[in-house]
Amino acid sequence: MPIIAQESVAPKWIPGEGKPQGICADLLAAIERLDPAIRFVGHQQVRSLAVIESSLARGDVWAACALVDSPGRRRIAVRISVPLYDAVYRLAAAAGDDGTVTSLAELARAKTLVNTPRGSGYIDELKALGMEIDDSTGDSVTNLRKTIHGHGRYTYLNEASMLYYMRTAGLDQHLTLLPTRFGTGSLYFWVSHRASPALAPAIEAALATLKASGELGRICGRWTSAR
Numbered sequence: 001m002p003i004i005a006q007e008s009v010a011p012k013w014i015p016g017e018g019k020p021q022g023i024c025a026d027l028l029a030a031i032e033r034l035d036p037a038i039r040f041v042g043h044q045q046v047r048s049l050a051v052i053e054s055s056l057a058r059g060d061v062w063a064a065c066a067l068v069d070s071p072g073r074r075r076i077a078v079r080i081s082v083p084l085y086d087a088v089y090r091l092a093a094a095a096g097d098d099g100t101v102t103s104l105a106e107l108a109r110a111k112t113l114v115n116t117p118r119g120s121g122y123i124d125e126l127k128a129l130g131m132e133i134d135d136s137t138g139d140s141v142t143n144l145r146k147t148i149h150g151h152g153r154y155t156y157l158n159e160a161s162m163l164y165y166m167r168t169a170g171l172d173q174h175l176t177l178l179p180t181r182f183g184t185g186s187l188y189f190w191v192s193h194r195a196s197p198a199l200a201p202a203i204e205a206a207l208a209t210l211k212a213s214g215e216l217g218r219i220c221g222r223w224t225s226a227r
Contacts, residue, residue: 001199002042002061003028004052008117008140010164011223012066012187015046024065026219027084027189031206038202048138049119059194063203066187068121077193078200082207083186085220087158089122091178092166094148102180104129107154115143115152122183126156141169148174156182160224 005013005020014022020043028040042061055061057076066084067073091101091114101107107114108129116123118138126133134152137143140161147155148171155162159181166172189207191200210216 001038001040001063001195003040003063003065004055004061005043005046006052006064007046007048008138009161010168011160013043013046019044020046023085023220023223026222027065027210027216030210030215030219031203034206034209035202038199038206049117050138053119056190056192059192062192062195062199064190067190068185068187070121073121073190077190080189080191080200080204080207082204082211082216083188084207084216085224086184086186087160088184089156089182090159090162091154091156091180091182092144092147092162092175093154093178094150095174095176097153097176099153099178100180101154101178104131104182107131112154113152114154114156115146116156117143122185125183140165141171144169144171144175154178 005015005024011022013020013024019025025043028043032038032040052061052064053073053076056064064077069079073079093099104126108131111132113132113134115134117140118135120135123133123135140157143155144165146152162177166175189203191203207216
């Protein structure tokens with residue numbers, strides 16, 4: 001079952017030598033253990049979200065892991081109903097910036113530039129609020145460095161990825177994380193409409209079993225709670 005890892009979204013996918021690690025890598029392994037007929041291949045490749053979505057639409061890949069729901073994705077793929085985990089979004093500013101933001105509407109009214117990864121499912125919502133967005137790159141570390149150097153006052157990113165990249169890229173001392181949490185939303189597994197008709201029901205059953213046993217929560221918690 002072909003699938004591609006997504007770039008710059010640790011700890012969802014953490015590239016490395018060979019196959020990536022992270023939440024999705026562990027989820028794929030757990031699904032394979034439950035259903036020997038399912039074998040995922042190709043996730044040693046790491047690509048942008050835009051490439052993953054176009055590959056889903058063509059049927060070049062059959063599945064995608066941990067993406068938010070959107071009408072565009074429903075046109076090209078089946079959303080497996082079991083939520084994988086929830087994403088919470090935060091703002092990071094350059095160290096020493098004492099600004100406060102209590103809502104996205106307030107941020108939009110401030111007319112300040114916000115960096116966020118290209119292709120993110122929430123971008124249309126932010127732009128609809130009137131927010132000024134720079135989504136010219138899908139690289140989260142690049143977006144954080146832009147904020148440090150004054151290109152965009154804030155970076156908007158899911159909390160788990162924000163904390164991971166601030167730590168692993170050595171940016172902790174150069175950024176401040178604003179306390180307000182925004183827009184909690186669930187992330188889902190997706191199966192291309194062009195995949196084998198048997199795949200979506202099989203993954204649905206496997207994820208339901210993982211959720212009922214508590215293993216789904218343990219996998220996600222292992223990568224988000226301590227990292």
